Amino acid sequence: MQKRFFLNTVALGLLLAHTGAAMAQEKFKIGLILPMTGPFASTGKQIEAAARLYMAQNGDTVGGKKVELIVKDDTSAPDVTKRIAQELVVNDKVNVLAGFGLTPLALATAPLATQSKTPMVVMAAATSSITQASPYVVRTSFTLPQAAVAMADWAPNNGIKKVVTLVSDYGPGIDAEKYFKDRMLFNGAQVLDTLRVPMRNPDFAPFLQKVRDLKPDALFVFVPSGAGAALMKQFSERGMDKAGIKLIGTGDITDDDILNSMGDVANGVVTSHHYSASHNSPLNKKFVAAFEKANAGLRPNFMAVGGYDGMRVIYEAAKTTKGGNGEALLNAMKGQLFESPRGPMFIDAQTRDVVHNIYIRKVEKVGGQLFNQEFSTIPDVKDPGKTK
Ligand code: DHB
Numbered sequence: 001m002q003k004r005f006f007l008n009t010v011a012l013g014l015l016l017a018h019t020g021a022a023m024a025q026e027k028f029k030i031g032l033i034l035p036m037t038g039p040f041a042s043t044g045k046q047i048e049a050a051a052r053l054y055m056a057q058n059g060d061t062v063g064g065k066k067v068e069l070i071v072k073d074d075t076s077a078p079d080v081t082k083r084i085a086q087e088l089v090v091n092d093k094v095n096v097l098a099g100f101g102l103t104p105l106a107l108a109t110a111p112l113a114t115q116s117k118t119p120m121v122v123m124a125a126a127t128s129s130i131t132q133a134s135p136y137v138v139r140t141s142f143t144l145p146q147a148a149v150a151m152a153d154w155a156p157n158n159g160i161k162k163v164v165t166l167v168s169d170y171g172p173g174i175d176a177e178k179y180f181k182d183r184m185l186f187n188g189a190q191v192l193d194t195l196r197v198p199m200r201n202p203d204f205a206p207f208l209q210k211v212r213d214l215k216p217d218a219l220f221v222f223v224p225s226g227a228g229a230a231l232m233k234q235f236s237e238r239g240m241d242k243a244g245i246k247l248i249g250t251g252d253i254t255d256d257d258i259l260n261s262m263g264d265v266a267n268g269v270v271t272s273h274h275y276s277a278s279h280n281s282p283l284n285k286k287f288v289a290a291f292e293k294a295n296a297g298l299r300p301n302f303m304a305v306g307g308y309d310g311m312r313v314i315y316e317a318a319k320t321t322k323g324g325n326g327e328a329l330l331n332a333m334k335g336q337l338f339e340s341p342r343g344p345m346f347i348d349a350q351t352r353d354v355v356h357n358i359y360i361r362k363v364e365k366v367g368g369q370l371f372n373q374e375f376s377t378i379p380d381v382k383d384p385g386k387t388k
Contacts, residue, residue: 313347
């Protein structure tokens with residue numbers, strides 16, 4: 001009797017263990033690593049909100065498995081991103097890593113993606129070289145060369161012949177400076193100076209003073225998402241606009257997240273980018289309305305759309321592979337072609353980088369609110385930073 005009880009208990013234990021394993025297997029895990037605190041928290045907030053919206057709209061089961069979204073705050077410190085990624089891969093056994101709010105955070109994690117053969121979906125970081133840091137990287141954000149070249153083609157045709165550039169001194173800023181400058185020179189314009197400010201807590205004042213003295217037709221700026229408001233404020237306080245110096249840049253400086261709070265100084269600023277909350281398509285209108293509804297009126301910015309499209313790429317790959325992982329999951333991400341809230345979007349199978357339209361936009365008041373109004377489209381732009 002006692003022996004049978006013992007055997008039954010063992011059998012039950014085995015059964016439970018087995019069921020437990022089966023249940024664990026039935027999960028499709030997404031490790032979403034984002035800066036949720038610190039100076040780049042708006043990037044994390046936008047991407048998390050977009051990922052949750054995607055799941056609310058598309059269900060939390062994919063390829064026959066239950067989706068588990070594990071969100072972690074890396075505080076925008078590269079060593080923390082890397083440690084969290086390691087824990088997610090080793091302990092949680094995630095199918096895919098995602099997020100990456102800044103270039104250094106993506107670059108710190110890329111070797112781990114390669115070693116562990118874990119697909120890594122970059123939803124925010126935008127330095128060209130990131131996709132070359134690991135064959136497991138797929139990007140759904142954009143690249144600075146895509147945006148910078150478009151602006152350098154627009155400006156000289158619109159009365160801007162002499163410029164100074166001002167960029168954050170790290171990967172995306174250096175990309176923006178290089179591709180903008182080279183294209184401006186190619187187009188016969190002059191670049192009077194190239195200025196770089198620290199990535200964190202920049203004081204623009206001494207640099208803007210220098211720009212005033214140089215008297216260019218325009219100042220071209222790249223700063224990361226969230227930093228645009230401080231730049232605008234100091235640009236206005238220094239009387240740059242009154243001195244007849246126009247402000248142009250990539251759309252990172254007229255970020256939809258904070259555009260309305262920038263006030264009149266932002267009005268009329270022309271930028272180039274892949275996404276505007278006022279992009280005129282039925283799909284985008286639906287996206288913006290749903291995002292605002294789910295987030296107390298918060299307007300989605302280009303970070304949100306990178307996160308939303310990243311989830312689309314992950315979900316479709318999970319469907320194709322029935323909740324797979326490793327190289328199979330990676331391969332199912334390559335070559336995806338779909339309509340995004342930004343417009344048509346393609347994941348180039350060769351480069352694993354995003355191909356999409358770049359729009360030239362002007363900040364205008366619509367219904368009492370500031371928006372980036374798209375007025376010109378450069379279709380299907382590949383990353384000019386890729387040599388092959
Ligand atoms: C990066 C970060 C940003 O916030 C942005 O707007 C563009 C690029 C980056 O670190 O790659």
